[in-house]
Amino acid sequence: MGILRMANLLETLREIQQTRLELSDVKEQIKRMPLQLRAKQNEVDKLKAAIAAEKEVAKKMRVEADSRELTLKQAESRIKDLKGKLNQAESNKEYQVIQDEIKRISGENDVLQDEILERITQEEEKRAEIKVSEGQLAEVEADFAKFKEVVDYRTDKIKTQQEILTKKLAELEPQLGDVLGDYQRITAVKGDHGIAECVNGSCQNCFREQPPQIWQELLVGRPVKCPSCGALLFK
Numbered sequence: 521m522g523i524l525r526m527a528n529l530l531e532t533l534r535e536i537q538q539t540r541l542e543l544s545d546v547k548e549q550i551k552r553m554p555l556q557l558r559a560k561q562n563e564v565d566k567l568k569a570a571i572a573a574e575k576e577v578a579k580k581m582r583v584e585a586d587s588r589e590l591t592l593k594q595a596e597s598r599i600k601d602l603k604g605k606l607n608q609a610e611s612n613k614e615y616q617v618i619q620d621e622i623k624r625i626s627g628e629n630d631v632l633q634d635e636i637l638e639r640i641t642q643e644e645e646k647r648a649e650i651k652v653s654e655g656q657l658a659e660v661e662a663d664f665a666k667f668k669e670v671v672d673y674r675t676d677k678i679k680t681q682q683e684i685l686t687k688k689l690a691e692l693e694p695q696l697g698d699v700l701g702d703y704q705r706i707t708a709v710k711g712d713h714g715i716a717e718c719v720n721g722s723c724q725n726c727f728r729e730q731p732p733q734i735w736q737e738l739l740v741g742r743p744v745k746c747p748s749c750g751a752l753l754f755k
């Protein structure tokens with residue numbers, strides 16, 4: 521193998537490493553995209569859950585008001601009956617008993633009416649809160665839709681970049697010729713750390729100083745492995 525050809529090999533290794541690092545960065549970005557979307561989606565979901573809970577409370581207040589309304593109606597018709605019996609009372613004592621019963625039920629009805637009013641008020645307050653929350657939800661959803669559009673656009677762009685880099689790497693790797701086998705074995709295990717630049721005599725993967733013979737090999741353009749970490753060195 522000629523010196524020029526070997527020097528080109530080191531240049532190819534440098535280009536390969538650069539491409540691999542760019543590709544790793546691009547893959548990392550693609551991985552992060554859905555996470556950003558999920559964070560926004562969680563905001564939407566949280567608000568939806570809060571609204572559902574508020575609606576549940578409003579519904580409960582309505583149900584409780586309705587059931588008390590029913591009890592109240594029954595009690596009122598009972599009072600009507602009792603008032604009819606009052607006229608037919610055959611003794612003062614009986615009259616008094618009926619009168620007391622009417623008084624007792626009326627007292628209960630006052631409590632019921634207060635409770636109904638209280639629940640109707642609470643329901644109205646909840647409905648007002650729900651309206652505010654629904655307004656917020658609409659905003660958050662619109663925000664999410666816009667954000668998703670941006671993320672989708674960026675993802676498309678990054679994926680195109682990934683395709684370009686993958687293609688470039690596929691073109692560069694066969695140029696390694698004899699070194700290709702070593703390169704494939706090392707990068708299969710070490711990934712991007714399988715290739716490293718040698719700067720001022722030190723491997724940039726493990727930062728160990730290289731023995732002079734390694735440096736000599738590199739000087740004549742021969743790819744060699746770092747004796748410490750096994751990375752394929754270039755300079």
Ligand SMILES: [Zn+2]
Pocket residue numbers: 716723724725726727728746747748749750751
């Ligand atoms: Zn090393």
